[in-house]
Amino acid sequence: MKRVVVDMQNALFADAIATALRDFDSDFEVFPSESPDxxxxxxxxxxxxxxxxxxxxxxxxxxxxxxxxxxxxKSYCPxxxxxxxxxxxxxxKLADKVRRAKKDGLIDNFLYGSVSATYLSAVVDTL
Known part of the structure; x- marks a missing residue:
């Protein structure tokens, strides 16, 4: 079981991601975060x-x-x-900063909001 936490500004977008992940593979257990806090x-x-x-x-x-x-x-879940x-x-400009964070090894991957649900799910599955 792959446990995925989703933290999005838009709750509908978060729900769509959760649904896409579950539909892609029943092995995904998705937990939408109510707020960044x-x-x-x-x-x-x-x-x-x-x-x-x-x-x-x-x-x-x-x-x-x-x-x-x-x-x-990372301190709790390295x-x-x-x-x-x-x-x-x-x-x-923000997209460039996010891309730079990936290049610098600060994050494991990034996605543009315009990608398909299937692509997003496939990327998460490969992590």
Whole structure:
């Protein structure tokens, strides 16, 4: 069973990701986080294998805040894979920062918000 915590600004987007993961493979157990403040605890409680977080230009979804959550999660779950999701069309500079975080080894992967549900699920499955 692969345990995935999903932390998104938009609850409908989080639900869509959870549904896509479950439909892709019944071995995914998905836990939507109610707020960024609860994400670290949820990852620790579930011993998450993967954390998917949306990054935006607004608090509390800014990349700097997401990196703090990443650090906290890694202290509880050092093997948890971190995936950031960013809208490359409206957040071009932010998308570059997220891509740089991957290049620098700060995160395990990133996805653009425009990818298909199947592609997102396949990427998570390979982590």
């Amino acid at each position: 609860k994400t670290t605890d949820m990852c620790a409680d579930t011993q998450a294998n993967v954390l998917i977080m949306e990054v935006t230009a607004y608090t509390p979804w800014k990349i700097e805040e997401r990196m703090k959550i990443r650090d906290e999660v 093997d948890c894979k971190i995936v950031l999701v960013v809208d490359e069309n409206t957040e071009k």
